[in-house]
Amino acid sequence: MSGELRVLVVGCGWISRQVHLPYLAARHQAGTLRALLVADEDAGRAEAAARDFGARPCDGPVADTGADVVVMATPPASHAGLTLRALAAGAHVITEKPLALTAADAAAIVAASARHGRGVYPLYAARHRPEAGLIHGALGPQLGEVLEVRASWLRRAGVPVTAGGTQAGVLWDLGSHLADIGLYLVGWTVIAGSARARHTYPAGNGRHLAGPRASWQIPAGREPVPGPAWHGVRADAILTCWPEGGEPRGLSVRSP
Numbered sequence: 001m002s003g004e005l006r007v008l009v010v011g012c013g014w015i016s017r018q019v020h021l022p023y024l025a026a027r028h029q030a031g032t033l034r035a036l037l038v039a040d041e042d043a044g045r046a047e048a049a050a051r052d053f054g055a056r057p058c059d060g061p062v063a064d065t066g067a068d069v070v071v072m073a074t075p076p077a078s079h080a081g082l083t084l085r086a087l088a089a090g091a092h093v094i095t096e097k098p099l100a101l102t103a104a105d106a107a108a109i110v111a112a113s114a115r116h117g118r119g120v121y122p123l124y125a126a127r128h129r130p131e132a133g134l135i136h137g138a139l140g141p142q143l144g145e146v147l148e149v150r151a152s153w154l155r156r157a158g159v160p161v162t163a164g165g166t167q168a169g170v171l172w173d174l175g176s177h178l179a180d181i182g183l184y185l186v187g188w189t190v191i192a193g194s195a196r197a198r199h200t201y202p203a204g205n206g207r208h209l210a211g212p213r214a215s216w217q218i219p220a221g222r223e224p225v226p227g228p229a230w231h232g233v234r235a236d237a238i239l240t241c242w243p244e245g246g247e248p249r250g251l252s253v254r255s256p
Contacts, residue, residue, distance in 0.1 A: 008067035
């Protein structure tokens, strides 16, 4: 089946060029994909990605591409609408986080997935790390029931920023990965939650200063560009979770 798949990547920005397209281009060259397609609202960017990765640029409706799988790598505000269109066109969807910006949009996507018989996978890469697999495999009857999960993330240089995306800070960009992997490891479902963040600005007039980009966003061969003094961020979230058939549990996430 894999050799018959037509894969469409929507959005040809940083994450596509650094992660999705190199992998998919290698699979295409190996003959495990039937076709690799790219699309972007900037036609020139789509054409450049097509040249660099041996893909075919597309500028029409998803249905016209015949894609079996759509990789959604666009700014978050566009995820829900584009995902619904891809599902209606008969494609499975792999979407960058977040799946949607509202619970109502997320529910609409889940309903459309069931209605069209196509899968939707929000891409939280941390759960696929080898160490996550080891922990997941170790959790079981021999360790007893998990009563509480705490997850934290300490970054020493930069907070990821998505060009054209919603700038929502560390809980959005990093903390959501912690919540996802914590829930994945123990198999809980979130039923309620709250989040807060506090910025510690540099001495001065309190203006928000852009800091250095996270090191993994710097293209290979380029030096980091020094930025103004970085401000500290402390953020945390408390989620009330419900294990199937059990009592409510707590999961706390901190990104200091």
